[in-house]
Amino acid sequence: MHKTTGTAITGSGVWHPPTLLGNAELCDAFNIWVRRENEAHAAEIAAGTFTALRESTPEFIEKASGITQRYVVDKTGILDPDRMIPNIPDRKDDELSYQAEFAVNAARRALAEAQREGKEVDMVVLGAANLQRLYPSIAIEVLDAVGGAGFGVDIALGCSSATMAITMCSEAVQLGKAKCALAVTPELTSGFINWRDRDSHFIFGDASVAVVVEPLDRARPGSYEILSTRSMGKFSSNIRNNGGYLNRCDPTRQFADDKLFYQQGRRVFKDVVPLAAKFIGEHLAAEGIGAAQIARFWLHQANENMNSLIAQRLLGREPSSLEAPLILSDLANTASAGSVIAFSKYHDDLPAGSYGLMASFGAGYSLGSLLLRRT
Numbered sequence: 001m002h003k004t005t006g007t008a009i010t011g012s013g014v015w016h017p018p019t020l021l022g023n024a025e026l027c028d029a030f031n032i033w034v035r036r037e038n039e040a041h042a043a044e045i046a047a048g049t050f051t052a053l054r055e056s057t058p059e060f061i062e063k064a065s066g067i068t069q070r071y072v073v074d075k076t077g078i079l080d081p082d083r084m085i086p087n088i089p090d091r092k093d094d095e096l097s098y099q100a101e102f103a104v105n106a107a108r109r110a111l112a113e114a115q116r117e118g119k120e121v122d123m124v125v126l127g128a129a130n131l132q133r134l135y136p137s138i139a140i141e142v143l144d145a146v147g148g149a150g151f152g153v154d155i156a157l158g159c160s161s162a163t164m165a166i167t168m169c170s171e172a173v174q175l176g177k178a179k180c181a182l183a184v185t186p187e188l189t190s191g192f193i194n195w196r197d198r199d200s201h202f203i204f205g206d207a208s209v210a211v212v213v214e215p216l217d218r219a220r221p222g223s224y225e226i227l228s229t230r231s232m233g234k235f236s237s238n239i240r241n242n243g244g245y246l247n248r249c250d251p252t253r254q255f256a257d258d259k260l261f262y263q264q265g266r267r268v269f270k271d272v273v274p275l276a277a278k279f280i281g282e283h284l285a286a287e288g289i290g291a292a293q294i295a296r297f298w299l300h301q302a303n304e305n306m307n308s309l310i311a312q313r314l315l316g317r318e319p320s321s322l323e324a325p326l327i328l329s330d331l332a333n334t335a336s337a338g339s340v341i342a343f344s345k346y347h348d349d350l351p352a353g354s355y356g357l358m359a360s361f362g363a364g365y366s367l368g369s370l371l372l373r374r375t
Contacts (some may be wrong), residue, residue: 002287005226007170008219008375009211011116012344013109015102016071016207016331021078023058023068023202029079030201031055036081054198061202066304070205070332072190073098084195088188099132100141102186102208107146114212115220116180121148123178127155127165127185129335129363130192130241142184150178158239159300159362160231161185161336162209163370166358167229169213170370179218184210187335192241194260203302204261205332209340216375224347224356224372230283232367238271239263239363263363269306276300276361277313283369284314284357291315295354296346297324300361301338304328322346336360350374 034053044050061067072078077087091097096104103126111118124146126139131154139152157164162185169181189204216225243259253259284291291314299307304326311319325346327338334341339360350356352374359369 002227002289004216005170005174005228006216007173007213007226008216009166009224009226009372010214010219011110011112011114011212012210012340012347013106013111013113014207014209014341014344015105015109016205017073019072019075021070021072021075023061025079026202027056027058027061029081029084030195030198033081033084033196056198056201065203065333066326066328067202067332068329072206073188074190078190078195086190088191096145097132097138097141098188099126099128099138099186100145102188103138103142103184103210104145106186106208106210107142107182107184110182110210110212111146114214116212118146118148120180121146121182122150123169123172123181124148124152125155125165125168125181125183126152127157127161127183127336128187129156129158129161129189130243131156132188134245139184142182146182148182157336157366158364159302159336159338160360160364160366160368162340163336163358163360163368164231166211166213166340166370167231167368170226170229173213173215179214181213182210183213184208185337185340187337189333189335192243192261194257194262197257197262199265200261200263203333205334207331207334207337207341209337209344211340219375221352221375223375225375227371227373228283228287229371230279230369232279234275234365236271236365238267239365241363269303272361272365273306273309273313275365276359276367277310279361279367280310280357280359280369281314283371287371289355289371293355294357295350296322296356298339298343298346298356298358299324300359301326301328301331301342302333302362336362347374
């Protein structure tokens with residue numbers, strides 16, 4: 001009999017804003033800006049002192065990532081070549097913050113699936129690649145908004161924020177510090193994208209996901225027992241965002257591009273594929289389970305080619321669309337929410353006793369995995 005944490009995921013829920021942004025309209029706006037920039041620097045381009053910017057195409061985006069569309073809070077600002085930033089007005093201090101609203105929308109769906117009420121929630125761990133603010137804690141704001149009582153904490157661990165949030169909830173339940181813990185991941189990614197960077201302007205989409213974690217003995221049939229968890233960090237600057245409260249302390253660089261998401265994409269791909277495959281393989285080996293026994297891999301949704309290669313290394317063959325499901329085409333990269341959204345959308349069909357593995361790999365580099373079994 002395999003070891004267990006004695007905890008289970010008893011409910012999950014996904015929410016995203018209604019505004020759809022397709023590749024074609026995204027490229028149209030981007031390319032208008034590119035042409036303007038190239039015209040403004042025509043003399044420098046001719047002199048060889050300025051590199052002409054390249055236009056983007058839906059074909060390039062789909063080939064590079066597998067993404068065809070994404071959902072965003074606002075696209076009017078993104079599609080304005082003079083702005084290319086989403087329009088997200090500040091809210092008053094007594095209004096629910098944007099990330100809290102994202103989290104609550106997903107949390108309500110997760111609680112409904114778990115057949116729990118908000119007042120039963122006694123812990124919230126909010127994990128997201130970027131946090132809207134530092135304090136007061138958005139997790140505590142969410143706890144209050146759902147009507148719970150207990151404690152909340154915000155964490156930011158790049159694209160492993162969600163798996164770490166679930167891990168922390170599981171550990172709190174194991175220790176008896178919580179009975180109905182809520183892991184929420186409100187990824188409002190459109191605010192930290194550089195919409196003027198051809199290599200990344202298409203990558204992310206806005207979405208939120210939540211899961212309820214409870215003691216296994218409280219779990220209903222069909223829940224997912226958390227058998228074990230694993231985490232790892234290996235420092236790298238290849239995925240980075242230098243935005244933060246010290247920005248204003250250097251006015252000359254306050255709005256520099258490195259205050260937004262940027263990466264060395266080819267280096268990341270080369271590093272992460274073997275690193276993630278080895279990490280997941282070692283987790284399974286430690287539990288005495290072969291990759292062939294895993295009915296479903298819910299992998300981090302960063303790039304279609306990356307996911308396929310990682311699954312191939314684990315299985316020794318090309319995975320089927322159900323063995324390693326993708327949500328990239330419709331939702332794009334939803335930062336740390338991706339693997340949990342894949343779980344939420346693709347778990348109901350597995351029979352009792354099936355093994356599944358949820359895994360994240362992203363900035364840090366940070367990696368996280370959860371070995372699950374359907375009850």
